[in-house]
Amino acid sequence: MQNESVVLLTIVTESSIETKLIETIKAQGAQGYTITDARGEGSRGLRSGSWGEESNIRVEVLCSAAIAEKIESTVQAKFYKHFAMVMYNHPVNVLRPDKF
């Protein structure tokens, strides 16, 4: 395994913005993403996952640090103010880092 590092960016947010969020992420140059359905609690209260309006998604993007930064700033500008959202990243070791 080549140890060159790539960043894993994770965004947990409302599932109602899935389509727009994915568009935004791809527009910043991400080559892919993985989504899992989630529920949770945070500064905007309980999101129980029991029906559409109260469900979260957990989006993960493997990308270069530069793209991660672009995604973070765009997503923050577009969604952070009005939607329940947390966002974090950390470096990971991947196979074929050039893919991302």
Place this chain on the structure above:
Amino acid sequence: MQNESVVLLTIVTESSIETKLIETIKAQGAQGYTITDARGEGSRGLRSGSWGEESNIRVEVLCSAAIAEKIESTVQAKFYKHFAMVMYNHPVNVLRPDKF
């Protein structure tokens, strides 16, 4: 993005203790959490996720290293002996680290 670091603590355990676990986590000062449904296998055997008693949850908490340590020790004391559980953490970069 400010690069001050926060910790992401992950707990994989039996879904039957979800309510109690969340209470415990909040009591230690966590400001939020994210839950995804999961299945898996470990030292306590296969947990196939096929029905309530055999499902796992995967709980993620963004918090300071200090709170993570408090959560870990309390959760360990309360649940580790009798419930299927693994727990791990690693530092992540977050936007507005003071939020956690």
Place this chain on the structure above:
Amino acid sequence: MQNESVVLLTIVTESSIETKLIETIKAQGAQGYTITDARGEGSRGLRSGSWGEESNIRVEVLCSAAIAEKIESTVQAKFYKHFAMVMYNHPVNVLRPDKF
């Protein structure tokens, strides 16, 4: 918490190979794994999760760096060419690292 470090290896791939993948992972010495259902997009196109053939799984394995490397190379040899798949790892802090 002892701070000795273990690796968290994550594999996102097609759910149709779940059984074979788990066999492979255990054969390399992993003591456990956690699976969540996922969907996503990557070099092999959209995998919408809307039905069996288009669903992904997200498999996480806590293990030593050595075992992670064995898993990665075996999985890569067996599945990487023909199946939608990404694989990455990063070190984590665990309780009782000897368990993994």
Place this chain on the structure above:
Amino acid sequence: MSFDPILLFFILGLLSGVVRSPLRLPPQAYELVSIILLLAIGLKGGVELSSTSFMSLLPQILVVAAMGLALPLLAFPVLKIAGRFPRADAASIAAHYGSVSVGTYAVAAAYLANLGVTFEAHMPLLLVILEVPAIIVGVWLAKGAAANGQWRSLAHEIFSGKGIVLLLGGLAIGWIAGKDGVATIEPLFFDAFKGVLALFLLEMGVITASKLGDLKKYGFFLVIFAIGMPLVSAIIGGWLGLCLSLSVGGTAMLATLAASASYIAVPAAMRISVPEANPSLSLTASLGLTFPFNVLVGIPLYLEIARWLHA
């Protein structure tokens, strides 16, 4: 007078939510149940429409659409001035109350059927028509001229919304296929309807219970509004029903439609189009108060209003 058992399912859900029972329909089951309900209501309306001339319904359609535009315009100043809500929140709540609730509709239809009170068969069409105008007014109230660039994407958001597609789709299928055409799918969509509605109401009870806690947070004015607005709307709806020469049952249904507040189509559309509005505020009012009020108290009352108007 006997209490309709489907309401008992709502109460069961409510109670089990209040005592924090882990009882819940899985989200996916709740969605399946909703899909069947929406299709069934649409189908039923479509079948009836297939034996009516569309032109004869046009006056009703126009009047009802006008009501859908007017109700949020009525609610907005009350919320903004008396309730001191921020512009976006007032607009969003107003949109919820101008639109309709399919669950409330289904309970009212069952209630009237139980009593043997008939109503005009094209009510599902009016239900569909009432869903939309309030959303448009709501966005316009929230954004004013700033909304101008957005109408295309808003229109898409509204008309491709799950609720509208299923209701309209069911309506169209029923219309095309007619009574004989749908005979083979009756066992699932018509015969099992009340049972499916019972499951739906069970989960609605649980969801309502989960909203009760938030009520305190939002203060007394919201409670007044969530009860008072439906009453006012019901009188307007009932009066319009009379003007349109609807039967007693039809008048009661239109009063109920006016009184009901959306919790499916409007929240989804507002979240995207007016994201600065707090979604919890409008849902707490609509689901936590207005829905249970209408279902348990309002509907019989609106029938009385209709009877009194027709007397």
Place this chain on the structure above:
Amino acid sequence: MSFDPILLFFILGLLSGVVRSPLRLPPQAYELVSIILLLAIGLKGGVELSSTSFMSLLPQILVVAAMGLALPLLAFPVLKIAGRFPRADAASIAAHYGSVSVGTYAVAAAYLANLGVTFEAHMPLLLVILEVPAIIVGVWLAKGAAANGQWRSLAHEIFSGKGIVLLLGGLAIGWIAGKDGVATIEPLFFDAFKGVLALFLLEMGVITASKLGDLKKYGFFLVIFAIGMPLVSAIIGGWLGLCLSLSVGGTAMLATLAASASYIAVPAAMRISVPEANPSLSLTASLGLTFPFNVLVGIPLYLEIARWLHA
């Protein structure tokens, strides 16, 4: 004698589990199916209760509750002394066998109906009553005086459990609404019941197959117990049925209830209240052995016992 087709679904599930077919009901579908079954059984009992006087049932209720207290007290020493299980495990298994299985109940009811054997209509009430006492005894056996602080939270755990809420809720709804009231929800809850039960048993077969592998791990004593205990319980239940002057069918049902072992309510309660007990141990016995034994062999046998007792 013809084999009931719903059992064939159980066997199909079992076989497909054994050959490791990926066939499974999605967990959410299994939950939906369980919810419908529990509500339906409760409803059916409630409807019948609505035409009975509660006081006339009191003796039966008390006797059956006493049986629920006694069975785990009988099982515990066997498990602890003969089986050499740790205290917590013995207590937990005892609780499972003192309580009841709704799936087994449903199969027995279908079996008797197929044969045209009638039974007392308030059986679902006895089913609900039998769920609870064994849990209390189990916790007390496991913890003794140490349990004293916990009873409040245990009571909540038990009575807010999904199974109890749905059974009791269905019972109450059926009771209040009566036969006419529930007519509109019959297509889903009564007519489709056997089909839904078939799907439930299909998945139970798959789950049972997944438990068979664990049997080896726990040794021969558990196998003996999981077959022997139901037989002993069935005789006790049948004898009590005779004492209570139940019909042959009612006697067979009470024997079946006594013989059945819980796999929904008790595991959930024990996991929280007696976490030191190994849940896999009791589930393997209850699901992997006792359920298939009762369903395939036990029920016809218990009917024979009831006939023999009444002869």
Place this chain on the structure above:
Amino acid sequence: MSFDPILLFFILGLLSGVVRSPLRLPPQAYELVSIILLLAIGLKGGVELSSTSFMSLLPQILVVAAMGLALPLLAFPVLKIAGRFPRADAASIAAHYGSVSVGTYAVAAAYLANLGVTFEAHMPLLLVILEVPAIIVGVWLAKGAAANGQWRSLAHEIFSGKGIVLLLGGLAIGWIAGKDGVATIEPLFFDAFKGVLALFLLEMGVITASKLGDLKKYGFFLVIFAIGMPLVSAIIGGWLGLCLSLSVGGTAMLATLAASASYIAVPAAMRISVPEANPSLSLTASLGLTFPFNVLVGIPLYLEIARWLHA
């Protein structure tokens, strides 16, 4: 001639997919619906088989199995030479078209029933039999001698596949239980069948819409093949039906079976056994083109072919 309403559900799904409505059956609900369909089709066939002698069907079974072996052998060179597909892709697509689609079968059965055209009751048996041979031929075409070590695991893969287990299991249960035995499960599996099929087709429409985009990617040849191959197969199937002295309805059904392309059993088996084949290619053809073509245009055509052959 009236349009069957279940097709309208397919078109509704297709349209809502095309306008990118978020309408979807949850994956778990789609799976539940599929399970009910597969069991119901199997059950129906099994019940009919219980009143037939198996030996009298043997000739048909053998001929149909031979057709399942022959069709992919016919398709493969066309795909490989004319279509210039790599060996694995050509083999995989050929396997899809040699096998059958249960959804298409159900629509055809409903179509004929609507028209009052009867067909041989053991068609579900032929459906099951046709699922398998094409898979074997496909693997052999892709791997040649290299497949030799794999047959055991392939056989397991095929026969433990969800589709086959449910169809065969339903068939066996219907066969054993007979007409009277399955009476109690009829409301769910038979009466509600068309409604469940409507939900299934709704989701199939959505899935089909999502595949339409990929069509461009794969070029014109695939389009030609996905329409042309069913037509050729239908003629072969119809001709064999005539040779086997099937009724007009039975001939139309066999033509439809031949014309239909798998999208459940074969993709799953090919993914594991011939992983080097691009699954998107065969699914796009089978789901994005052949399924809608058969369902909307093909089936009536195949009935005409059957009538013409019998004329």
